[in-house]
Amino acid sequence: MTVRNRLLNLLFIPLTVLGLNACSEPSETTATAPNLLQQAIDSETRSASNRARDxxxxxxxxxEFFGIQPTSTVVEISPGGGWYTEILAPYLKDEGLLYAAHFPANSSREYYQRSRQAFMERVTNDAAFSAVVVTEFAPLSDSVIAPPESADMVLTFRNLHNWYMGGGEEAVQDAFMQFYSALKPGGVLGVVDHRLPEMRPDEDMASSGYMKESFAIAMAESVGFELAARSEVNANPNDTADHPRGVWTLPPTLGLGDDDREKYTAIGESDRFTLKFVKPKS
Structure with missing residues (x-):
C-alpha cells in the first residue's frame, strides 16, 4: 500500500471515532483526569504480570509528566504486546483517540508478524482496545503513524535503542522526523529509554540496549523539537548499566537465567531517562 493510500485510510476513519475528540470545551472528564488515569491503571482488565511492573x-x-488528558489524540509507538496500551486504550476510549503504530503488516521478520498479529487479535476481541486505531511504524520506511499534524502527543517507551542498533543515528533521526510530522504545533513527544552514563563511550550504545540521554536530546532537537522538561521518575540508581548481556541481563528478561539471578532481581529494571519535548507552535 502506498503512503498516499495509507494516509487516505487514516483520514477516512469513521466520524463516530474521530468525533470523540472533536469537542473543544473542557469536560467534567478532563477535570478528573488523574482519577480516570488511576482507574485505568488499577483496572482488572490489565494482566497481573503487567500490573506487577508498575x-x-x-x-x-x-x-502525568507528559501531560496526557482523556481528550488527547495520542500515538503510541511500537506498542508490542500492549503494556502501555492496556492503560492508554481505556483512558482515551470515551473522549480521546489512540493510534497504535505497530510493526508494518508487510514486515519480513517473523517476530514482528507474530507481535502484530497478537496485538490485532486483542484489538478485535478486547473491549478495552476496541477504539484503538492500528497504524504502522518503522524507521527509514514509508510508514504513516497518524495523519499529519493530528496528534496532541506521541509516546515511545524503550524503543530508541532498537532503532539505533538496527539503523544507527539515521534511523533514530528519521523516527523523530515521523513524530514531528504527526504532531500538531504545540504537541508533545514523550520519550523513555534505558540510560547509558554520559562518561561511557558512544560505542556502548551499539549493543548494550542503553542510550545516552544527550544523544536522544540531540536527535530530537535536530528535527525541530524543543526540550521542555526532564524527569527522574524512572531512574534507578542501583543500575550500573554495565552487565554481561546489556540491559537484558536485568528483569524482566534476566538473560543470564539462574546465574546471579538474585543479584539482578535485587537491582530491578533499568535506569531510564524520561524526556518531554514540544513541537514549536511557530
Missing part, C-alpha cells in the same frame, strides 16, 4: 515503570507519574 513499581518499575511508574505509569501514572510518567503519563
Amino acid at each position: 513499581e518499575f515503570r511508574h505509569p501514572a507519574e510518567t503519563l
Whole structure:
C-alpha cells in the first residue's frame, strides 16, 4: 500500500471515532483526569504480570509528566504486546483517540508478524482496545503513524535503542522526523529509554540496549523539537548499566537465567531517562 493510500485510510476513519475528540470545551472528564488515569491503571482488565511492573515503570507519574488528558489524540509507538496500551486504550476510549503504530503488516521478520498479529487479535476481541486505531511504524520506511499534524502527543517507551542498533543515528533521526510530522504545533513527544552514563563511550550504545540521554536530546532537537522538561521518575540508581548481556541481563528478561539471578532481581529494571519535548507552535 502506498503512503498516499495509507494516509487516505487514516483520514477516512469513521466520524463516530474521530468525533470523540472533536469537542473543544473542557469536560467534567478532563477535570478528573488523574482519577480516570488511576482507574485505568488499577483496572482488572490489565494482566497481573503487567500490573506487577508498575513499581518499575511508574505509569501514572510518567503519563502525568507528559501531560496526557482523556481528550488527547495520542500515538503510541511500537506498542508490542500492549503494556502501555492496556492503560492508554481505556483512558482515551470515551473522549480521546489512540493510534497504535505497530510493526508494518508487510514486515519480513517473523517476530514482528507474530507481535502484530497478537496485538490485532486483542484489538478485535478486547473491549478495552476496541477504539484503538492500528497504524504502522518503522524507521527509514514509508510508514504513516497518524495523519499529519493530528496528534496532541506521541509516546515511545524503550524503543530508541532498537532503532539505533538496527539503523544507527539515521534511523533514530528519521523516527523523530515521523513524530514531528504527526504532531500538531504545540504537541508533545514523550520519550523513555534505558540510560547509558554520559562518561561511557558512544560505542556502548551499539549493543548494550542503553542510550545516552544527550544523544536522544540531540536527535530530537535536530528535527525541530524543543526540550521542555526532564524527569527522574524512572531512574534507578542501583543500575550500573554495565552487565554481561546489556540491559537484558536485568528483569524482566534476566538473560543470564539462574546465574546471579538474585543479584539482578535485587537491582530491578533499568535506569531510564524520561524526556518531554514540544513541537514549536511557530
